[in-house]
Amino acid sequence: MNTAFLIQLLVNGLVVGTLYGVVAMSFVLIYKATQVVNFAQGELLLIGAWVCWALLTKYGVPFW
Numbered sequence: 001m002n003t004a005f006l007i008q009l010l011v012n013g014l015v016v017g018t019l020y021g022v023v024a025m026s027f028v029l030i031y032k033a034t035q036v037v038n039f040a041q042g043e044l045l046l047i048g049a050w051v052c053w054a055l056l057t058k059y060g061v062p063f064w
Contacts, residue, residue, distance in 0.1 A: 023045060030038045055061040 023041065026041050030041070056063060
């Protein structure tokens with residue numbers, strides 16, 4: 001296995017894991033504060049992912 005590929009997989013795993021953690025913490029924070037499960041931040045996350053994807057693919061904006 002190529003070392004650069006392994007590092008890329010590790011970084012991608014950390015980014016996805018961090019994203020899942022932040023989303024989970026926001027669900028807990030909203031639930032603890034209001035006692036209501038609110039899934040609106042999932043919609044905002046999806047819209048942000050679509051915008052990021054469009055900027056990366058259509059306009060060639062660098063990821064960083």
